[in-house]
Amino acid sequence: MNRITEVFQNGKANLLNVYFTAGYPNLNDTATVLQALQDEGADLVEIGMPYSDPVADGETIQQSNQQALENGMTVAVLFEQLQNVRDRVTLPILLMGYLNPVVQFGVENFCKKCQEVGVDGLILPDMPMDVYLDDYKTIFEKYGLLNIFLITPQTSDARVRQIDGVSQGFIYMVSSASVTGAQSGVSAGMEAYFARINAMGLHNPRLIGFGIKDRDTFQTACQHAKGAIIGSQFIRVLQENAHDLQPGIGAFLRSVK
Amino acid sequence: MTETTTKPAFGVTERGYYGDFGGAYIPEMLYPNVEELRQNYLKIMAEPDFQIEFQALLRDFVGRPTPLFFAKRLSEKYGCKIYLKREDLCHTGAHKVNNTVGQILIAKRLKKQRIVAETGAGQHGVATATVCALMGMECIIYMGELDIERQAPNVARMQMLGAEVRPAKSGSKTLKDATNEAMRHWINNPVDTHYIIGSVVGPHPYPDMVARFQAVISEEIKKQLVEKEGRPNPDYVLACVGGGSNAAGAFYHFLDEPSVRLIAVEAAGRGIDSGHSAATTALGKPGILHGSRTILMQTNDGQVVEPYSISAGLDYPGIGPIHAHLFKSGRAEFYAATDQEALEASLELSRTEGIIPALETAHALAYLKNLNAKPHEIVVINLSGRGDKDLNTYMKHL
Ligand SMILES: Cc1ncc(COP(=O)(O)O)c(C=O)c1O
Numbered sequence: 001m002n003r004i005t006e007v008f009q010n011g012k013a014n015l016l017n018v019y020f021t022a023g024y025p026n027l028n029d030t031a032t033v034l035q036a037l038q039d040e041g042a043d044l045v046e047i048g049m050p051y052s053d054p055v056a057d058g059e060t061i062q063q064s065n066q067q068a069l070e071n072g073m074t075v076a077v078l079f080e081q082l083q084n085v086r087d088r089v090t091l092p093i094l095l096m097g098y099l100n101p102v103v104q105f106g107v108e109n110f111c112k113k114c115q116e117v118g119v120d121g122l123i124l125p126d127m128p129m130d131v132y133l134d135d136y137k138t139i140f141e142k143y144g145l146l147n148i149f150l151i152t153p154q155t156s157d158a159r160v161r162q163i164d165g166v167s168q169g170f171i172y173m174v175s176s177a178s179v180t181g182a183q184s185g186v187s188a189g190m191e192a193y194f195a196r197i198n199a200m201g202l203h204n205p206r207l208i209g210f211g212i213k214d215r216d217t218f219q220t221a222c223q224h225a226k227g228a229i230i231g232s233q234f235i236r237v238l239q240e241n242a243h244d245l246q247p248g249i250g251a252f253l254r255s256v257k
Numbered sequence: 258m259t260e261t262t263t264k265p266a267f268g269v270t271e272r273g274y275y276g277d278f279g280g281a282y283i284p285e286m287l288y289p290n291v292e293e294l295r296q297n298y299l300k301i302m303a304e305p306d307f308q309i310e311f312q313a314l315l316r317d318f319v320g321r322p323t324p325l326f327f328a329k330r331l332s333e334k335y336g337c338k339i340y341l342k343r344e345d346l347c348h349t350g351a352h353k354v355n356n357t358v359g360q361i362l363i364a365k366r367l368k369k370q371r372i373v374a375e376t377g378a379g380q381h382g383v384a385t386a387t388v389c390a391l392m393g394m395e396c397i398i399y400m401g402e403l404d405i406e407r408q409a410p411n412v413a414r415m416q417m418l419g420a421e422v423r424p425a426k427s428g429s430k431t432l433k434d435a436t437n438e439a440m441r442h443w444i445n446n447p448v449d450t451h452y453i454i455g456s457v458v459g460p461h462p463y464p465d466m467v468a469r470f471q472a473v474i475s476e477e478i479k480k481q482l483v484e485k486e487g488r489p490n491p492d493y494v495l496a497c498v499g500g501g502s503n504a505a506g507a508f509y510h511f512l513d514e515p516s517v518r519l520i521a522v523e524a525a526g527r528g529i530d531s532g533h534s535a536a537t538t539a540l541g542k543p544g545i546l547h548g549s550r551t552i553l554m555q556t557n558d559g560q561v562v563e564p565y566s567i568s569a570g571l572d573y574p575g576i577g578p579i580h581a582h583l584f585k586s587g588r589a590e591f592y593a594a595t596d597q598e599a600l601e602a603s604l605e606l607s608r609t610e611g612i613i614p615a616l617e618t619a620h621a622l623a624y625l626k627n628l629n630a631k632p633h634e635i636v637v638i639n640l641s642g643r644g645d646k647d648l649n650t651y652m653k654h655l
Contacts, residue, residue: 052560053433053546055440056284062427074558099282100545104559125284126545130272150285154447159288174286177447 003092003120004146004169007043008205008226015227016218016257017044017207018234019096021064022081023073024050025242030081033238036249038089041257043227044207046123047082049075049097056125058181060232064239075105079113086118094148096123107136111143121146121169133166148172153193157200164202173197173206173225181232182211186220194224218256230256269579273461276586278552278578281460282545286444290452291548293367295462301366302359302469314358315473318391319348321355323474325481325637330609337630340491341612341640342478344503351615351642352471352503354384357453359470361388364451371395371450375425375439377404377432377499378570378617379411380642381455386420396420399438401431404569410646429563431572432499436547456500457577460548464505464577471506478637479510491635493628495520497621498591499535499570501577503641508589518590520628521580522621524566525593535564536593537576538584546574552581567596567650568616570642594623600654603644615642616650 007015018037022030030047037045050065050073057065078095085093095114102110102124114122122145127136132147140147146169151160154177163171175190176182197206208221209229221228234252241248273279273295283291301307315321323343332339344352357374364372372389375398376382382398389396398415402424405412415422425434436458443452457464457471479489494511496504498521511517526534534540541552546561553575554562566572576584583589594602603619606612614622618641630636644651 052428053437055437055547056286056444058441066427069560076558098545100555100561101559104544104555104557126282126548128280128282131280131282152286152289152447154289155285156289177286178445179286179441182445 002144002146002169004044004094007092008170012043013226014222014257015043015207016041016253017046017227017229018042019046019048019229019231020234020238021048021050021061021068022078023068023071024064024235025067025238027071027073028081029245030078031085032245033249034085034089036246038091040250040253042091042253044092044094046094046096046229047078049078049095049101051098051101054098056179058179058232060181060235064235075101075110079117082117082119092120093118094121094123095119099124099127108139111139111145114145115143119145121148123148123172125150129163129166150174151197153177153190160197160200160202164204167204169204170226171202171204171206172229173208175208175210175212175221178210180210185211185217191224198224215256269465273465275578275582277543278550278581279461279464280550281548282550283460283548284444286447287440287460290443290447291460297367298363298462298466301363307362307366311359311362315355319354319358320346321473322477322481323347325478325485327485328610331606334609335625335628335630336632338635340635340637341610342474342507342637344474344639344641345612345614345618345643349380349384349387350645351380351384352474352506353381353455354387355473355506356455356467356470356502357381357384357388360451360453360466361392361394364394364453365392367451369449369451371397371446372453373397373399373439373442373446373450374453374455375399375432375435376455377401377435377572378568378615379404379408379415379646380570380615382420382422383411383414383418385453385455386415386418389420390418397442398422399425399435399442401425401429401435403430404432404435407650408569408646409649431569433561433564433574440547456502457505457579458500458547458549458575464549464579467502468505468509468579471502472509474503474506474639475508475510478507482635486635490514490517491637492516493518493520493630493634493636494639495522495621495624495636496639497522497571497617497641498576498580499573499617500575501580503639505577505579507637507639512588519583519588520624521583521589521591522624523591523593524568524571524620525595526565526567528595529593533565535566535572535574537574538591539593541575549578551575551578552584568599568620570615570617571620592624592627594620598623600651603651612640613644614640615644616647618642
């Protein structure tokens with residue numbers, strides 16, 4: 001069974017999904033960060049494939065993308081770094097990134113590599129649903145990859161239903177209308193949106209992301225969904241602990257969960 | 258109603274594809290806004306009260322129709338009949354305002370309160386700030402830090418008009434980065450804000466919408482040529498291409514006229530192979546940028562390459578999907594002019610015709626020396642903007 005499906009089926013609550021940028025803070029930190037996340041109790045991981053023009057990301061993730069690219073990160077290097085990672089890491093792994101580097105690598109080749117190294121799902125925010133359904137769905141499925149869609153407070157009920165219908169694994173519920181790294185926390189308006197989505201009786205579980213940064217925001221998010229996603233705040237932790245990643249990551253995860 | 262805004266161009270599909278190029282590659286955060294626009298833009302543009310207001314503004318505010326000027330001395334020099342379509346005489350000094358007048362009317366009908374836009378040369382920023390002032394709407398303009406420096410007069414104009422100019426500090430600090438920031442701003446302000454994109458780039462419906470608003474250029478050329486030459490079609494139409502809005506407008510009504518050669522000129526910067534260039538069709542390959550599948554300058558790994566041109570308005574690593582299609586299908590010919598050639602062409606036009614062109618426009622003019630048109634042939638050059646904003650640069654190179 002796909003590891004993403006499995007983690008949602010085994011009934012555990014308050015799932016913590018952590019995003020980090022591949023090749024950040026240093027090129028060869030990818031596997032170190034991944035291992036530390038597993039050891040310190042993350043439930044899923046999203047590995048960001050850096051991109052020169054990440055329009056859905058705020059400053060923190062932009063800078064980590066920039067730094068990773070300067071470090072020499074590429075899609076090909078990432079697959080090398082993930083080569084034997086499944087000997088040690090059992091967490092569900094998602095790759096997150098923008099569509100152009102994937103298209104240039106070759107979508108089928110990319111998916112094949114994902115399967116080889118043990119990737120379970122993809123999050124490609126600028127891939128339109130119709131392009132996915134017409135061109136990529138059968139390829140993703142052939143290589144056992146779940147495609148994760150996003151919804152936002154502005155997504156209409158009809159579109160939420162449509163997304164639910166084509167989703168597998170989970171739906172990425174963007175907490176507020178913003179790029180990543182917003183500092184707003186969880187407001188009353190957001191709670192109304194979470195309640196609206198919860199009342200819809202969707203097939204897929206949700207994880208809440210954007211603006212989740214500490215125990216407080218994580219707990220609040222978990223009251224409204226299966227768990228939550230931490231991105232920008234974790235990038236800050238990596239930045240601050242660049243020289244000794246494992247203890248820094250451990251301390252941060254314990255402060256959240 | 259004129260045919261300008263209702264005739265579909267380039268066989269664009271409902272999902273915004275021109276052949277292999279176009280579409281709407283946007284994150285879900287932008288979907289509601291872009292979808293709202295897609296569902297409404299053609300409907301709004303066809304409404305009689307929109308047409309009346311739009312045509313009146315083009316006439317009385319923008320100053321249309323712009324003249325089609327026979328450039329006598331330039332014609333003698335190059336041995337053909339050269340006409341200049343005087344978009345430089347539009348209010349604010351470039352063709353950009355044709356589009357901003359149209360989009361602000363759409364934004365109003367969509368009940369938006371705020372406008373965000375990107376700008377390179379500052380012409381689109383000024384044109385946007387102008388229509389925002391006219392309509393009493395709040396205006397935020399993102400502009401690359403480098404462009405804020407090299408197009409200072411336009412920054413001052415935007416501020417005079419009440420717009421807030423915000424620097425884009427990432428990447429090469431130019432047009433691409435300003436576009437990224439404007440998109441992020443729109444993501445962060447999804448309800449009451451409209452994004453006025455300044456060229457035929459971005460997710461569908463922008464390329465089609467902007468092309469329709471700029472199509473007035475070729476509509477007028479046709480009528481004016483009948484008056485002056487007794488025939489609607491020239492032999493050549495020349496335009497510079499950054500994103501490609503002035504070229505799209507100048508080509509629009511000639512696309513189905515195979516006798517008209519369409520010539521697009523990009524910025525070669527210091528030379529196509531110098532590593533400092535913005536000649537997208539020469540250096541790029543298919544990929545996805547700013548919401549559409551197009552041709553863009555990128556590494557083998559799919560990272561966007563930072564472009565370079567002396568001209569802020571052409572300093573962009575992509576082109577609109579319309580142009581990617583015109584290039585691939587061979588309907589338009591694509592060339593590139595260097596910084597130096599553009600500077601020389603600019604000086605030449607200034608001194609032979611008494612018109613100082615924008616640096617962007619000068620790239621189109623620079624192709625004249627390679628054209629080899631015959632004496633009876635008619636060449637129309639889209640004079641997309643005036644050069645006041647570039648005087649600092651010109652003085653440095655004089
Ligand atoms: C005068 C002028 N011409 C041309 C351009 C390039 O834009 P486009 O290719 O969309 O016409 C600009 C952009 O700033 C401009 O100011």
